[in-house]
Amino acid sequence: MGKLTLYYFPLRARNEIPQLTLAGGGVDYEYVSILFDKWAEFKDKTFLKQLPMLVLPDGxxxxxxxAIVRYIAQIASPRLVPDDPVKAAYVDMIFEMCQDKRVQVIDPICNMYSGEQFKTEKETVLGHLQDNYLPCWTKLLGDKKFFAGDSVTYADFAVFHILENTQNVEPNVLSKWSEMSAWYERVKGLPGIKQFLDSRPPLRQLPPAN
Ligand SMILES: N[C@@H](CCC(=O)N[C@@H](CS)C(=O)NCC(=O)O)C(=O)O
Structure with missing residues (x-):
């Protein structure tokens, strides 16, 4: 199979779960960062007039x-989604939790927000994580290595992305969550993941903590 091309902006946002899944799945791809001043021109050429967009070798x-993440999970070798439909739904449920606005807002917090909006949204997302998502993820993980068992899936990369971006604004987010903390290090240590994390352009200068 030829090379895939992933298009997105110079941000750490909706590109990251696709890129973690590509990296974790050992799938060869090219990343094209569309600079904001080039977006208007590029937008007209895109299918949905939104990014991310994955282009396959046949165009x-x-x-x-x-859709991009689920496709990558299918073509990765080994696949990053279980064969069993119930387990696959369970993986997708965890992925969809991360697409939920309540935690997905960590992307604009890290990449865009400033002033009062930065502070308020940051406190709100930290509240949702501590009170709702982290207890839930801890329960779903149980004593397994990854959310679906011994093998990593795209659910692990989705949760990893939310927590990695959160650590940019709250480094201690996992301090009370030992199982999740051990899981986080396990995902970070997977082949391809560290290399991807180290290869990204730096995050913007974040607003002051208080
Ligand atoms: N539900 C879509 C959301 C895509 C989206 O909102 N893309 C934004 C960037 S995060 C975009 O392309 N904005 C530029 C525009 O709409 O002109 C997804 O998950 O891919």
């Missing part, structure tokens, strides 16, 4: 980050 364009 097929896939938009919507969820």
């Amino acid at each position: 097929t364009e896939i938009c919507q980050s969820g």
Whole structure:
């Protein structure tokens, strides 16, 4: 199979779960960062007039980050989604939790927000994580290595992305969550993941903590 091309902006947002899944799945791809001053011109040429967009070697364009991630999970070798339909739904449920606005807002917090909006949204997302998502993820993980068992899936990369971006604004987010903390290090240590994390352009200068 030829090379895939992923298009997105110079941000750490809806590109990251696709890129973690590509890296974790050992799928060869090219990343094209569309600079904001080039977007208006590029937009007209895109299928959905939104990014991310994955272009297959035959020119097929896939938009919507969820569709992109699920496709990559299918073509990775080994696949990053279980064969069993119930387990696959369970993986997708965890992925969709991360697409939920309540935690997905960590992307604009890290990449865009400033002033009062930065502070308020940051406190709100930290509240949702501590009170709702982290207890839930801890329960779903149980004593397994990854969310679906011994093998990593795209659900692990989705949760990893939310927590990695959160650590940019709250480094201690996992301090009370030992199982999730051990899981986080396990995902970070997977082949391809560290290399991807180290290869990204730096995050913007974040607003002061208080
Ligand atoms: N539901 C879509 C959302 C895509 C989206 O909102 N893309 C934004 C960037 S995060 C975009 O392309 N904005 C530029 C525009 O709409 O002109 C997904 O998950 O891919």
